[in-house]
Amino acid sequence: MDSPENFAFALPVMMLTFGCVFLAVGRFGSREAYHWAAGFLCAAAAFSVPMLLYMAPQPVQALTAEAFFLAAFYWYGGALLKRFNQPSRFLLRTSFCVLVYAVLAYTVLVLESLPVELVVSDAACVILLAFAIVASFRHAREPIDRILLGVASLIVLETIVRDVALLGFLSSAPSPDEFESSVYAFVMQAGASVIALLFALSALAATTLDTIAQYRHAAERDSLSGLLNRRGFEEAARKLQARGELSGVVIICDIDHFKRINDTFGHAAGDTVIAWLADLLRARLPKGAFAARFGGEEFVAFLPGVSLAEGGKFANIVRQAFAGADLKEIGDTGKITASFGVAIVNASEAPMIDHIGRADAALYAAKKAGRNRVMLEGTPAREAPEHWPGDLTEQLTEIYEGIHEALGGDAWCVGRVTMADFAxxxxxxxxxxxxxxxxxxxxxxxxxxxxxxxxxxxxxxxxxxxxxxxxxxxxxxxxxxxxxxxxxxxxxxxxxxxxxxxEIDLSLALHVLGRDFGIRTLLLEGGGGINGSFLASGLIDEISLLILPIADGSAGMPTTFDRPAGDATRLALKGVDRLPHDVLHLRYDVL
Incomplete structure (x- = not known):
C-alpha cells in the first residue's frame, strides 16, 4: 500500500501530528488517547515506508508497510472498544492479525500478486474496525460518539467500494510502478486522506471533550464525599431553572456535634463520618435528585417533584439510618446523629440560594429543638403564645427543647388538639x-x-x-x-x-407502647386535658416545670393540668435549677 508522490509527505506528517497530539492528551488522563496515538503513529510509519526504506527490496517495503497498517487498525479498534467500555478481545484480535499477516507474506513472497495483497490488507483493516463499531454502536449516547462511529463506518464503506473498483482496475495486473503512478492510486490516497483527517478530528474531539468533562467533573465534585460541591450543586440547579424544572424540595443536613468528633477522635474519624453520611444520601436519592457537600459537615440535597411531606419522609429515613450506623472502627463515639431542615422549592425565578436559606432556617430550628430531628419549613417547634415578646419566645423555646433533649425520652405524647397543629x-x-x-x-x-x-x-x-x-x-x-x-x-x-x-385505657396504652415500640420513658407534653388524664390515672412519675419571667393574665390561657374535680395530687420537690434568661426549672416527684 505505497503512497504516490503527491502524498509522500502529507499523510505521514498528518498522522504523526495527530499521534503526538493524542500522546499529549493522554497525559491528562484520557482513557483511550494512548490507543489513538499508537494507531496514528503506526499509520504514519506505514505511509513513511517508501521514503524510509526506498533502498530496500519491494517485498520488504510491502510487508513492512502492511505490518504497520494492520497495527494501526488494531489500535483504532482498540481505542473504540476502550472508549465504550467494551472488552478488548486482545487474544482474538491479535490472533486475527497474525493470521492475516501470514496470508499477506504468502501473497507478497509467493504469489507476488498486488491485487490480492491490497484486497487482503484492506479486508483485514475493515474487519478490525467493523468489529469495534458493531461492539460499540449501542453504547453511543453523546452526539460526538455517534459522529465518531459514523466516520469510522464511512472508512469501512469507502474501503469496500474502493476494493471493488480496484479488482476491476487491476484485472490486467499492472506492475507496482504502473499502479503507483495511476489515477486510481491518486484517488485512493486522496479519499483516504480526507476520511483519515475526518476520523482523526472526530476522535480528537471526542477525546478532548472527555478530558474537559473529566476536569469539569473534578471541579464540581467534593473529593471526600464523592458528591457535588457547592459550585456543582448551583450549576445543576441553574440548568433545571433554565428549563423551568426547578420544583420540589431542598434538604439541608448538618452532623450534630461534629467538632467533638474531630477534637476527640481526629480528623480521619471525622472524614469517615462525612463519607458515611454521603453514602447514605447517595444510595437513597430518587431519580433526578442530586446532593452536595457544601463544606465541613453540611450537606444539601434537591429532590425534584416531591412534596414537603415526602421530603421530610426522605430526610427522616436518612436520619434514622445515620443514627443507627455502626462506626465503632473509629472509636467509642457514642450515637452520632444529624439534623435536617426541609423547604419547598416552587418553580419561580427565585435563585436556589433563597430556597436553601429557608431550609437552613428550618435546620436551625431542628438544632434548637434538640438535634437529631427533621424540621419542615413552617412547622413550629412547640410554640409559646404568639403575643409574647419574640426574643423571649425564642429564648424560652430553646430552653424548653434543651430540657426535652436532656430528659432523653423514647417518645413524647400530646393530645388530639395539640397534634392537629402539625397536620x-x-x-x-x-x-x-x-x-x-x-x-x-x-x-x-x-x-x-x-x-x-x-x-x-x-x-x-x-x-x-x-x-x-x-x-x-x-x-x-x-x-x-x-x-x-x-x-x-x-x-x-x-x-x-x-x-x-x-374508651382509651391509658395504662393499657403505655403497656402496648412498651411492648411493641420499646417505649420505656414517655415525655408528656400535651395540653391540660391529656396531662390531666394521665395524672388522674396515676401514670405520671415526675413533673418538670419551667417558671418563666413573664406575667400573663390573658383569658383562655391553657392550664398545665385539666381534670374533673377530685383529690389534689401531692408533689415532693426534687430539685431547682436556675437557667439562663431568669428561668427556673422545678422538678417534682409525684407522691
Missing part, C-alpha cells in the same frame, strides 16, 4: 378494601424513636404526614374506629395501637 393540608379520605384486625400496626419507617405519640379516641386526626420533625407518629386509638380510618393511617405510613374497646 398538613386538607383531609384526604381513604376507603378500606378489607376489614382490619384491631392489633398494632407498625409503619415500615417507624423502626426507631423517638416517637411522636397522640391520643385520638374519636379518629379525628388527619395528618397527611408520617412524622413530626423526624419523629415517627404513633396513634393511640380505641377499637371502634372505622376501617376507613385505619386504611388512611396505613396509606400515610402512620403507626397505631389500640387501648380499649370504646
Amino acid at each position: 398538613e393540608g386538607e383531609p384526604i379520605a381513604a376507603t378500606a378494601m378489607q376489614a382490619y384486625a384491631r392489633t398494632t400496626w407498625k409503619a415500615p419507617a417507624a423502626n426507631a424513636g423517638p416517637y411522636a405519640v397522640a391520643v385520638d379516641r374519636y379518629a379525628k386526626l388527619h395528618m397527611n404526614i408520617d412524622n413530626i420533625n423526624g419523629d415517627p407518629i404513633v396513634m393511640i386509638l380505641s377499637e371502634d374506629v372505622s376501617d376507613d380510618h385505619l386504611a388512611e393511617l396505613q396509606r400515610d405510613g402512620i403507626s397505631y395501637i389500640f387501648a380499649g374497646a370504646s
Whole structure:
C-alpha cells in the first residue's frame, strides 16, 4: 500500500501530528488517547515506508508497510472498544492479525500478486474496525460518539467500494510502478486522506471533550464525599431553572456535634463520618435528585417533584439510618446523629440560594429543638403564645427543647388538639378494601424513636404526614374506629395501637407502647386535658416545670393540668435549677 508522490509527505506528517497530539492528551488522563496515538503513529510509519526504506527490496517495503497498517487498525479498534467500555478481545484480535499477516507474506513472497495483497490488507483493516463499531454502536449516547462511529463506518464503506473498483482496475495486473503512478492510486490516497483527517478530528474531539468533562467533573465534585460541591450543586440547579424544572424540595443536613468528633477522635474519624453520611444520601436519592457537600459537615440535597411531606419522609429515613450506623472502627463515639431542615422549592425565578436559606432556617430550628430531628419549613417547634415578646419566645423555646433533649425520652405524647397543629393540608379520605384486625400496626419507617405519640379516641386526626420533625407518629386509638380510618393511617405510613374497646385505657396504652415500640420513658407534653388524664390515672412519675419571667393574665390561657374535680395530687420537690434568661426549672416527684 505505497503512497504516490503527491502524498509522500502529507499523510505521514498528518498522522504523526495527530499521534503526538493524542500522546499529549493522554497525559491528562484520557482513557483511550494512548490507543489513538499508537494507531496514528503506526499509520504514519506505514505511509513513511517508501521514503524510509526506498533502498530496500519491494517485498520488504510491502510487508513492512502492511505490518504497520494492520497495527494501526488494531489500535483504532482498540481505542473504540476502550472508549465504550467494551472488552478488548486482545487474544482474538491479535490472533486475527497474525493470521492475516501470514496470508499477506504468502501473497507478497509467493504469489507476488498486488491485487490480492491490497484486497487482503484492506479486508483485514475493515474487519478490525467493523468489529469495534458493531461492539460499540449501542453504547453511543453523546452526539460526538455517534459522529465518531459514523466516520469510522464511512472508512469501512469507502474501503469496500474502493476494493471493488480496484479488482476491476487491476484485472490486467499492472506492475507496482504502473499502479503507483495511476489515477486510481491518486484517488485512493486522496479519499483516504480526507476520511483519515475526518476520523482523526472526530476522535480528537471526542477525546478532548472527555478530558474537559473529566476536569469539569473534578471541579464540581467534593473529593471526600464523592458528591457535588457547592459550585456543582448551583450549576445543576441553574440548568433545571433554565428549563423551568426547578420544583420540589431542598434538604439541608448538618452532623450534630461534629467538632467533638474531630477534637476527640481526629480528623480521619471525622472524614469517615462525612463519607458515611454521603453514602447514605447517595444510595437513597430518587431519580433526578442530586446532593452536595457544601463544606465541613453540611450537606444539601434537591429532590425534584416531591412534596414537603415526602421530603421530610426522605430526610427522616436518612436520619434514622445515620443514627443507627455502626462506626465503632473509629472509636467509642457514642450515637452520632444529624439534623435536617426541609423547604419547598416552587418553580419561580427565585435563585436556589433563597430556597436553601429557608431550609437552613428550618435546620436551625431542628438544632434548637434538640438535634437529631427533621424540621419542615413552617412547622413550629412547640410554640409559646404568639403575643409574647419574640426574643423571649425564642429564648424560652430553646430552653424548653434543651430540657426535652436532656430528659432523653423514647417518645413524647400530646393530645388530639395539640397534634392537629402539625397536620398538613386538607383531609384526604381513604376507603378500606378489607376489614382490619384491631392489633398494632407498625409503619415500615417507624423502626426507631423517638416517637411522636397522640391520643385520638374519636379518629379525628388527619395528618397527611408520617412524622413530626423526624419523629415517627404513633396513634393511640380505641377499637371502634372505622376501617376507613385505619386504611388512611396505613396509606400515610402512620403507626397505631389500640387501648380499649370504646374508651382509651391509658395504662393499657403505655403497656402496648412498651411492648411493641420499646417505649420505656414517655415525655408528656400535651395540653391540660391529656396531662390531666394521665395524672388522674396515676401514670405520671415526675413533673418538670419551667417558671418563666413573664406575667400573663390573658383569658383562655391553657392550664398545665385539666381534670374533673377530685383529690389534689401531692408533689415532693426534687430539685431547682436556675437557667439562663431568669428561668427556673422545678422538678417534682409525684407522691
